[in-house]
Amino acid sequence: MRPGVFLCVLAAALCVAAKPLSKAKNPNRLLLISFDGFRWDYDQDVHTPNLDRLSRDGVKAKYITPPMITMTSPSHFTTVTGRWIEDHGVVHNMMFNTTTNLKIPHKRALKKSEWWDNGALPLWITAQNQGLKTASFFYPGGAANYSGQAVNRALVEQQGHPDDNETEWRQNIDTVMNWFSQEEFHLVTLYYGEPDKVGHDKGPDHPKRKEIIQQIDRTIGYLREAIARHGLTDSLNVVITSDHGMTTVKKRPQVDEIILRNYLNLLKLTSFEILDYGGFGIVTPRPGREQEVFDALSNAPNLTVYKKDELPESFHLAKSDRLPPILIIADLGFNLNSRFIVYVNKGDHGFHNGEMDMKTIFRAFGPDFKRNYLSEPFDSIHIYPLLCKLLQVEPEPHNGTLAVTEAMLHSGNTTYQTYSIMLSDTI
Template structure:
């Protein structure tokens, strides 16, 4: 009897996790292209003429804004989108791979090739989809160049160290390549990453005419994408999601404000073993043995716009501090206040890494294609919820994640959302039939 009950549980689990068949056989889901424009703040297009982005509002879905995870950096945020997990769960806690024992730090682009930084037991959607018979690719998307449990993405292109961020001709060529992957090589899921408008935002600040110019370029690129989709005959089979990783805010500098400079309050050589600082609005410190309390007390309240926490006291709503890679002391500045360590950097006029709840850290969300409603304005939601939406669009059973399809299902037209309601009925009927069968 016990064996029979176990067998029933296994069969019911398989029924619950399998896609709902259409007309007695499995129907192939539509394909999906995820595009990320790094640093595209939620309101960047509101003062710019953007006919193509405006058309997407009529032809698809727009969310009022997306809230990225904390910490609002490129690699951590992108990996949250592709896994649906909070940063403290997936472990990609920073743009830079670092080792507090060897004191090694790797740049953002060098980190892209470090599997040991990305592979922490959480599978990104590329691998999950491949395990379920899909064909996937990553074009410059953070994390796409790593191996996960020994598996690589079917096709992956990683940004070179000298890759130009804002070459419009190259942007169009990249779209042509991706359209070829879908049309001629039968890919199911592709992620495409662009490094703008992040670079412009850093160099010139978000409140600049150069930001307007790059948003106009992005809009032209969206127009090129829409034309390319039709040219390759993909308009009835390809869903597209356009989003970003974080926003951007103007860096507050002297003499208008007193900038945060930690060496005014602590003597680094005496108390600090290792630090990740001078990287926007966020930082971490590994104290020398016995020096944690001294550093904490020296920095707590030292600057009116510096937030200082011990790891165990970091606010839980950030879903950040519980990972083993997090150092004992965490710091972040109020919006616009960079956390400087031993000296002040005057390079960036715009930056991120600040509280993800601040409006300047919010990002965009647009979606269109055969499964999306037209002219639909969605309420704001957290970026973790993009993952279950993508799994649904691809017909992929998701890995455990922190997101929920409840936040995005209203974006889908009735036919696309139909099996969301049908699946529980089928599973319930199967469960009832099995439970009523004598054992």
């Protein structure tokens, strides 16, 4: 065959592979559940028969690594876009503007499309564009519009909403099962605010945290029962994961807490900062004062200060236009305080994603998953191509690869797998 003819045939084959398979046949439905702040080892000191059963009936990863900003909104959006934070633009839980000094807290920012809509399409919209029906139940990013497109159905958690009501947790599962069985939704993302809240309030080693893990385990048991009751056992895949871990905050009198005004004249040298927010801080120096701010912060203990243009490539943050010139990452367990000690959490996150306390969980079960399969650890960006494979949709450009997770699945369409890997390799 002549080279030109061969290339034409190859191109045609790739075009066929690129077609969304959801139009060719009906994919199994998909439920993505996130338990906020579920550290990778939280089930190891608690009796969790239902989570243990999941390991036998499906897939368990030893742990997964969240993106570098180990916070709720940035990490959740990485999961549903497969993009590093510098690519998807959601760089903090708070919506902020370094020029106007605007700061909008996390729960209110969930509804601000201008914070989420930065060109990276989340899985809900991608699936909808390929003929599927999707919903978000409290999942971060689900309430935003993306290039004018909204998720088919989106519920948003309100400020002050209780996170630990077990009766409501079960009601939420019943609602989602009805969406699948009666309204023919294909993809639903379901978010729970625990064990993050108890981890912040009490600390990861507190007995109350263990009680919440047992409550989560009972909820998993109820989920399995609900799936069977709705006749979805053979048609619903479930992926259970989280956004970050949790660590114990080091407090006085055991340690000296970080108070940055002791090392830096914030009023004189900076024009914007978010420094009272766990283990991750950002600073905009006044014009011409960047080196002075960097040097001053370099003298502060129990933290590492970075110039944005000198960040390690492994952080995948330097390309972000939203992040200011100076970033601070506290040592594990040390909260950043700007002028006074105002942060009262017993546990926190936002620390380096290489720390084991920041690692989180991955479980999956359903008709497309193998049974009793233990996966090696992987980065959370690789969840997205797996979700696309399960839904049989053509993915958007992403930083992950299906090659990391495809061994979890029963053998499927290798044409799609090859295409997905090729696409991710172009990023």
